[in-house]
Amino acid sequence: MRFSPILGFLVIFFRAFHGIDVGFFIAVAFYSVFSFFIWYISPWFLKLTSNIRILFSTGITLLISIGILFTLALNIVSPDQLLDMFIAYVVVPPLGVAMLSYVIEVREKIQQLQQQLIIEEKLAAVEQMGAAISHEIRNPLTTAIGFIELLDQGSLDKDKRTKYLSIIKDELDSAESIIQDYLTFSKPIIESTEELDIQKELTHIIKLLQPLANYHSVKVTTDFSSNGMIQGDQSKFHQCFINIIKSSIESMLQGGTLVIKTTATQSKIIIAIQDKETVLSNEQINRLGEPHYSTKGPTGTGLNMMVAYSILRAMRGTIEVQSEIGKGTISQFHFKLHKTKVQKR
Incomplete structure (x- = not known):
């Protein structure tokens, strides 16, 4: 309805091809007035309910059809022609407009339901994220509050007071880091774009995570048979893969081997991370003095992994995960290849 003046002009334009006669000037007068009238009432029309809009459109079409039929009937003598004109102008146009109006209204309802569903899914995701963030932040804050209460004791010596203050600072830094991770997940910002050498960055x-791997008895091996350059934010790339590799190492509670390799095609470079967790026998577990349970999932857990995948999407990367019994989990990260780097042998 908002474009009715344009549609009215097009009707007049195409009517001109049939000749500039009395009918043409009648069409100019009628469609000029009618199109601007429809444009004027469009805000009111859009506020009506779906059924009322269908009835209104059909009613307007019926009135116009009756007017056209009455005008043409003045020049028609044969009753047979009058019946045909009645069906052509009074029955067909209103019926067609009613059907089109119904289809349009149904389409609008479907779009509204889809938008509402998307909003509800986003709200559900926000609620789940809020619950996760609340749980993550509560732990360091509870610890900090406990040590603050201990500081109220006047009998504390200087060394304990200094130690407690250091713990409080560490816990608050941990809470701040969690909040920063949440902000990164919500909207990862690629601050700068530069060429990244995959082999060099990995x-x-x-090297940064080697002490953690040693602590968890995880051997990290690499196979950089293919090397290349991608475009991205170096700090975000580091944050992404530190989170991913750290999660893989920490998930192998019984130790094992973590294989990191790169392969390249003509258009992309693939970083594959495969974890092979050591399976201990019952005798070995008993020798350790306590049972070991694996809680690893194929894509990792926790806010850190969510942040990593959020950064990955921001850098236009994709991920494929495969889990096979006896082979562990293989995660493949695909990036657009900027240019191939020739390796020196």
Whole structure:
């Protein structure tokens, strides 16, 4: 209805091809007035309910059809022609408009339901995220509050007071880090774009995480048979794969081997991370003095992994995960290849 003046102009334009006669000037007068009238009442029309809009459109079409039929009937003598004109102008146009109006209204309802469903899904995700963030933040804050209460004791010596203050600072830093991770997950911002050497960046990340791998009895092996450059934010790339590799190491409670390899095609480079957890026998578990349980999932758990995948999407990367018995979990991260780097042998 908002474009009715344009549609009225098009009707007049195409009517001109049939000749500039009395009918043409009647069409100019009628469609000029009618199109601007429809445009004027469009705000009111859009506020009506769906059924009323269908009835209104059909009623207007019926009135116009009766007017056209009455005008043409003045020049028609044969009753047979009058019946045909009645069906053509009074029955067909209102029926067609009613059907089109119904289809349009149904389509609008479907779009509204889809939008409402998307909003509800987003609200549900926000609620779940809020619950997770609340749980993550509560732990360090509870610890900090406990040590603050201990500081109220006047009998504390200087060393204990200093130690407690250090613990409080660490816990508050942990809470701040969780909040920062949440902000990164909500809207990862790629602050700068530069060329990243995949082999160089992964080697740096592995060196940072080597102490953690040693602590968990995880051997990290690499196979950088293919190397290349991608475009992205170096700090975000580091944060992404530190979270992913750290999660893989920590999930192997019984130790094992973590294999990181790269392969390249003509258009993309693939980083594959495969974890092979060591399976201990009952005798070995008993020798350790306590049972070990694995809580690892194929895509990792926790806010850190959600942040990692959020950064991955922001860098236009994709992920494929495969889990096979005896082979562990293989996660493949696909990035658009910027250019191939020739390796020196």
